[in-house]
Amino acid sequence: MKLNRIHHIAVICSDYEKSKDFYVRILGLTPINEVYREERDSYKLDLEVNGQYQIELFSFPSPPVRPSYPEAAGLRHLAFEVDDIEEAVQFLTRLHVKVEIVRVDPITNKKFTFFADPDGLPIELYER
Structure with a gap:
């Protein structure tokens, strides 16, 4: 197996509109696709960084909080x-x-x- 590059990073947010504003208006990422998934009561927003699709912003009802900052296992x-x-x-x-x-x-x-x-x-x- 040969990995070519990182395809995307998924971020789950607790307040979709607030996070969407942060990633789009403040960080300047470009929305390329936004979809509401009714069965999950969830939004998914695909964002570009300098012309490359890199971040998926998800919303889910009541996601658990991050366990610690910044040394939690994982991302x-x-x-x-x-x-x-x-x-x-x-x-x-x-x-x-x-x-x-x-x-x-x-x-x-x-x-x-x-x-x-x-x-x-x-x-x-x-x-x-």
């Missing part, structure tokens, strides 16, 4: 590459998103920081 965080970390932090801060202090990766010497989506899922920005 640790989403990470997006940016050209200018300071510019990205300023943008998010203007939109009232709480962003951690920018740090430098001691191995790559690249700048990075974290913030959270509306459900507390950690999101990393990593400078190119």
Whole structure:
């Protein structure tokens, strides 16, 4: 078996409209398909990152909360590459998103920081 690339990442949210606004308006992801699945009382929104389909945003009635932050077993965080970390932090801060202090990766010497989506899922920005 040969894996080609990551096809998508699925994110389950507790408040669909709030999370949709966050991922589309604040992070600037492009919706490419949205469907309501009546049998599951669930929305599914496919999102593009820079022209590539990468994230599925799901809503389900009363999903359980994340067990811990950020060291739960399983998915640790989403990470997006940016050209200018300071510019990205300023943008998010203007939109009232709480962003951690920018740090430098001691191995790559690249700048990075974290913030959270509306459900507390950690999101990393990593400078190119």
